[in-house]
Amino acid sequence: MKKQIIIALALLVSTFSFSQKDELKAAEKAIKSKNFADAKTAIQSAESLIDSADDKMKAKFYFLKGQALYANGAGSNDDTDKAIASFNKVKDIEAKAGKGKYSSNVDELKQQMLANFLTKANTAWQEKRFVESSDGFNKAYRMSTKDTLYLYYAASSAVNAQDYDTSLKLYEELREMGYTGIVKEYSATIKNTGESESFDSKSLRDFALKAGTHIVPKETLTDSKLPLIKKMLADIYIFKGEDDKAIAAIKEARAENPDDATLIIAEANIEYKLGNNDKYKSLMEEAILKDPNNATLRYNVGVMTMKEGEYETARAAFSKALEFDPTMKDAALNISTTYIEEGNKLLEEMNSLGTSSADFERYDELKAQKVNLFQEGANILVEFLEANPEGSNGIFQQLNNIYLAVGEVEKAKMYKAMIKE
Structure with missing residues (x-):
């Protein structure tokens, strides 16, 4: 009886094996005819018993399954991911089996797929379809994991798509692998012009040297992208409300590149978002020491100190910004605003005064101070317009408001007429 059961089981397995082979033949035939829907149906029929098949049949099954799902590039995103797997x-x-009947075919197909993914990803990037671009670069990386630059592009595209969950996952993957993105760049000087020219490879550069058209070869390494990756992680953590992770990420980035002013600014911005204004100011001051001629840094310090009512400090910062960038309209406008805010703060005392002679005298004194401050605010903008006559609507509107406030109606009308619709 036991022997009969074994024989029955053997016959059953044999029947299943023949069935699998028939389904795989059907799938193979459908793929050759580019009938990928039928190919997928045949693959699904064979899949339930593939675990019991030998390595040769398993390899063939997964080879055909990949082709059916990929469908010459017409497969869905989900099917394409499964095809890669x-x-x-x-x-x-x-x-593992030590035999490679289908591996060379897989390599050829993967190269075709890789080229297809990269073409679609680049096109999507240029057309600002960043979700598709990220997905394409991610697929390209999964096809060729040695090309980690594709994963970096996928993460960057996801940020542009504001898909922060995906970008966070990809940037964390890059951080974990220690990705730096450092590459060697090759260049040489053009003999006739003395200008430097970059080459895509060492062999192309060396060929130009041998040809005699170029001299003075150079090889340089690009900067590491890892600090930038950690900065991006910090920004995403802040967006997601994970403040502790944000601070940790930016501190890691700064530890690797302590003299990078942009990273100091990034940490300062995080502290600002967290409401740590004193820490923000100290970090901005540190950044200024690293990059003292940076107008934007001076401007940002001015904005913070103006918000805290430190008008003299703010004016000094905005003035420095204008020194380094005489066209910075917002810096001039904010200097003017500090005088206006300072003048308006006098209103509280003016409104609290009574009707005594002393109170009237104090009121007139305060009113004169206010007018003087408003005039200072106007003078800053008039002086700025002498060097930058194109001005801005914000500047013209501010001058209009100031002159109305101090009773110089004609000047107010003049600047109102300059406001562009």
């Missing part, structure tokens, strides 16, 4: 299984199975 199937092709990878083919490689794993044949590597």
